[in-house]
Amino acid sequence: MGSLKLGRWIHDFALKNGFKLGIFLGTALIDMYSKCGSLEDARKVFNKMQVKSLATWNSMITSLGVHGCGEEAISVFAEMERGNVQPDAITFVGLLCACVQTNNLEEGQRYFKYMGEHYGITLIPEHLICMTELYSRAGMLDEDCKLVNAMPSEPNDNVLPALLHSSKVYGIVNMEKFLYGKLDFSTVDANSLRRNWLQVSKWDAG
Numbered sequence: 001m002g003s004l005k006l007g008r009w010i011h012d013f014a015l016k017n018g019f020k021l022g023i024f025l026g027t028a029l030i031d032m033y034s035k036c037g038s039l040e041d042a043r044k045v046f047n048k049m050q051v052k053s054l055a056t057w058n059s060m061i062t063s064l065g066v067h068g069c070g071e072e073a074i075s076v077f078a079e080m081e082r083g084n085v086q087p088d089a090i091t092f093v094g095l096l097c098a099c100v101q102t103n104n105l106e107e108g109q110r111y112f113k114y115m116g117e118h119y120g121i122t123l124i125p126e127h128l129i130c131m132t133e134l135y136s137r138a139g140m141l142d143e144d145c146k147l148v149n150a151m152p153s154e155p156n157d158n159v160l161p162a163l164l165h166s167s168k169v170y171g172i173v174n175m176e177k178f179l180y181g182k183l184d185f186s187t188v189d190a191n192s193l194r195r196n197w198l199q200v201s202k203w204d205a206g
Contacts, residue, residue, distance in 0.1 A: 004036040011045075021048055027056045034063035058090045065098030073098035074107065087115070089124050096130035108134045 011029055019025055026049040033042035046052075046060045057080045064073035077095055080087065092115040099108035112131055115121040128147055135143040 004033075004038050004041075007032050007036050007038075008041070021045070021050075023049070023051055023053045023056060027053065027059050030056065030059045030063060034059070034067070037067075039063060039067055039069065052085075054085060054088060054091070057085055058088070058094060061091060062094035062097065065094045065096075065101060068098075068101040070098040070102035070104055070107070087119060087121070089115075089121050089127070092121060093124070093126045093130070096127060096134075100130050100133050103134075103137060105134045105138050 007029075010032075014025060015021070021029075026045055029045045030042045033039070033045065042060065042063050046056070049056060057076070061073050061076050061080075064070075064076060073095060077087070077091070080091075092111055095111045096108055099105070099111065108131060112127065115127075116123070131143075131147055135147070
């Protein structure tokens with residue numbers, strides 16, 4: 001749904017027909033308003049909800065993050081912690097995305113470390129993609145390489161394109177060689193790898 005006008009109509013229709021602003025409806029509305037580009041409406045719904053699930057908190061944090069409202073996303077996370085709501089891997093995807101959008105490497109590093117040390121959250125590809133972007137923007141090849149080495153297995157189809165793209169966009173010419181040295185070609189689809197590299201080259205060529 002990409003129409004804000006239609007989204008507001010559905011929202012009004014639901015309320016007028018007796019639907020309460022519960023967890024399911026509220027979270028869906030937050031997601032909808034975010035995708036329509038209206039963080040103001042998303043925030044209003046969030047603030048009116050008396051009961052919020054983890055999915056609700058994640059939706060609000062991620063919505064703020066992808067729209068570049070890093071400080072507000074961090075503020076919502078702090079509010080979440082004060083309410084003793086246990087975050088999950090998706091919560092930190094939203095926070096790291098907020099750090100990427102605001103180019104806040106320091107906060108990104110802090111949350112990347114915090115989620116494992118404080119909450120015992122296992123890394124997922126999206127965490128690595130966000131950190132790779134932050135390190136690449138800062139030209140920190142060593143940190144990017146450490147991330148790849150820390151992966152439990154070879155970079156998968158989600159992580160690999162992001163790494164290759166960063167190496168091209170930010171001129172990290174040694175990253176390609178490093179990735180090829182890291183990959184186990186007995187388990188990697190060579191055709192998929194080639195397609196990823198060609199796609200990255202197209203992006204770079206504009």
